[in-house]
Amino acid sequence: MVITYSSMKGGVGKTTDSILTATNLAARGFKVLYFDLDPNNSGTMYFTSGIENIAETIESCNVFEALSHNNVKNYAIKSRLENIDIIPSHLNIYKLRGIGYNELQKTLRENGYDYVVIDTAPTYDNIVINALIAADIILTPLEFTSFNLTTTKFLQRQIYDDCPQQAGKWYLLYSHWQEKLASFATSTQSQFVQVFESEFQNILDVHIPQTSAADKYVQTDEKISTTSKLVGARRLATEINKLVSMLAENSNEVDKF
Numbered sequence: 001m002v003i004t005y006s007s008m009k010g011g012v013g014k015t016t017d018s019i020l021t022a023t024n025l026a027a028r029g030f031k032v033l034y035f036d037l038d039p040n041n042s043g044t045m046y047f048t049s050g051i052e053n054i055a056e057t058i059e060s061c062n063v064f065e066a067l068s069h070n071n072v073k074n075y076a077i078k079s080r081l082e083n084i085d086i087i088p089s090h091l092n093i094y095k096l097r098g099i100g101y102n103e104l105q106k107t108l109r110e111n112g113y114d115y116v117v118i119d120t121a122p123t124y125d126n127i128v129i130n131a132l133i134a135a136d137i138i139l140t141p142l143e144f145t146s147f148n149l150t151t152t153k154f155l156q157r158q159i160y161d162d163c164p165q166q167a168g169k170w171y172l173l174y175s176h177w178q179e180k181l182a183s184f185a186t187s188t189q190s191q192f193v194q195v196f197e198s199e200f201q202n203i204l205d206v207h208i209p210q211t212s213a214a215d216k217y218v219q220t221d222e223k224i225s226t227t228s229k230l231v232g233a234r235r236l237a238t239e240i241n242k243l244v245s246m247l248a249e250n251s252n253e254v255d256k257f
Contacts, residue, residue, distance in 0.1 A: 001114070001115050001116070001136045001137065001247065001248075002108060002115075002116045002118065002134050002135050002136045002137075003018075003021060003115060003116065003117050003118065003135065003136070003137045003139065003247060004118040004120065004131045004132060004134065004135035004137070004138045004139070005017060005018040005021075005117070005118065005119050005120060005139050005140075005141075006120045006128060006131060006132060006138055006139070006140055006155065007120075007122055007140050007141055007148075007151070007152070007155070008122055008123060008124055008151035008152075008154060008155055009122055009143065009145075009147060009148045009151045009152075010122035011122075011143070012122075012141040012142070012143040012148060012175050012176070013141045013143075013175040013176060013208055013214065014119065014120075014122070014140075014141055015038060015040075015042045015043055015119050015218075016214050016215075016217070016218055017139070017141055017173075017175070017208060017240075017243075018034070018043060018117050018118070018119040019034075019043055019046055019047075019119075019217070019218055020214075020217065020236075020240045020257075021117055021240065021243065021244060021247070022034045022084055022115075022117040023081065023084070023257050024240050024241065024244045024254060024257045025083075025114070025115050025117070025244060025247075025248060026081060026082060026083035026084045026257075027083075027254040027256075027257035028244070028248065028251045028252060028253075028254055029083065029251075030083065030114040030115050030248065030251070031083055031085075031112075031113050031114045031115075032083055032084045032085070032113060032114065032115045032116070032117060033072065033076060033084075033085050033086070033087065033111060033113040033115070033116045033117070034047055034079065034084060034085070034086045034087070034116075034117050034119070035063065035066075035086075035087045035104075035108075035116055035117070035118045035119070036063060036086065036087060036088055036089040036119050037063055037089065037093065037118055037119060037120045037121065037127055037128075037131055038089055038119045038120055038121045038122075039089055039090075039091055039093060039094070039121055040089075040121070041088070041089035041090075042119075042218065043086075043089070043119045044058070044086065044088040044089045046218050046221075047079035047080060047081065047084060047086045048077070048079060048080065048086065048088060049080065049221075050080055051077075051079075051080055057077055058077075058088045058090060059090075060075075061074075061075045061076070061077050061087070061088065062075065062087065062088045062089065062090035062092070062093075063087050063088065063089055063090055063093050064090045064092035064093050064095065064096060065090075066087050066107055067093075067096055067099065067103055067104060067107055067130075068096070070103065070106045070107045071107065072087065072107060072108060072111045072112075073111075073112070075087055085113070093127060096126070096127060097125050097126050097127060098126060099126055099127070099130065100126075101126065101129050101130060101133050101162070101163070102130070102133060103130055104118075104130035104131060104133070104134040105130070105133055105134040107134075108134055115247075115248070118131045118134070118135070124154075124155065124158055129158075129162055129163065132159060132162075132163050132166055133163050133166060135166065135169060136169060137169055137171065137247060138159075138166060138169050138170040138171065139171055139172075139173060140152060140155065140170070140171070140172050140173075141172075141173055141174075141175035141208065142172050142173065142174050142175055142196055142203070143175055143176055144176065144188055144189050144192040144193075145192075149192070149195060149196070149199070152172070152200070153199065156170075156200070170202060171202050171203070171204050172196070172200055172202055172203045172204065173203070173204045173206040173207075173208065173243065174193075174203070174206065174207045174208065175208045176208070176209075176210040177189070177207035177208060177209050177210060178209070178210050179207075179209065179235070204243070204246065205242075206239055206242055206243045206246075207239055208236065208239050208240070209232055209235040209236055209239065211232025211233065211235065211236055212232060213228075213230060213232045213233035213236050214236055217236075223256055223257065224236050224237040224240075224256070224257065225237055225255055225256040226238050226241065226253075226255050226256075227255060227256075237255075237256070237257070240257075241253045241254065
């Protein structure tokens with residue numbers, strides 16, 4: 001299964017959610033490939049931090065080389081985490097903005113992994129379209145701002161225009177959720193929920209919390225658990241478990257990842 005995270009707005013939690021999805025799947029015993037199409041390379045840094053001579057390795061094993069040769073096997077490297085390999089991001093990817101829409105789909109054919117998690121840049125171009133077309137599931141985090149509403153509506157239109165066959169595979173999930181505001185109908189969050197639910201029919205029952213545990217996870221590698229003493233970490237682990245259980249049916253949730 002190929003899972004693509006896509007949003008035209010930065011800062012909505014797309015990369016963090018993709019990392020958490022990959023690590024949760026790996027903790028369940030699945031073999032995962034993280035394909036980093038975001039030139040900001042936050043996912044690459046997370047999964048390769050501390051690996052010896054990694055900078056030199058990335059110069060020859062990266063998304064540009066993999067897409068140029070339509071090959072995963074020769075350009076994937078082992079991450080520092082068990083069960084996760086990565087195709088690292090590279091600035092040369094900008095040279096591929098004119099590629100055909102189906103190149104990534106060709107590249108991922110018979111890839112040998114249980115799951116491929118793709119992170120994309122907060123933009124819309126041929127590279128993002130490749131990630132959308134290659135996906136079995138497309139996930140877009142929602143942030144409670146007018147600009148995010150506008151960009152999500154634009155992304156919806158582009159999916160229907162450029163890859164209508166993928167429209168039924170596109171789902172939204174709430175990001176930066178504040179549970180304490182959920183019961184107040186007058187809160188900005190609640191008002192945006194009403195707007196989002198009037199505009200979109202494909203919103204999952206997943207509420208990724210606004211918590212420092214997410215930042216700690218990707219910056220310091222501090223694990224999260226469903227039994228954590230910290231409320232934010234516990235809610236984050238629970239919601240990611242819920243999301244991954246939707247994606248990986250008949251697999252057991254994990255307490256810590």
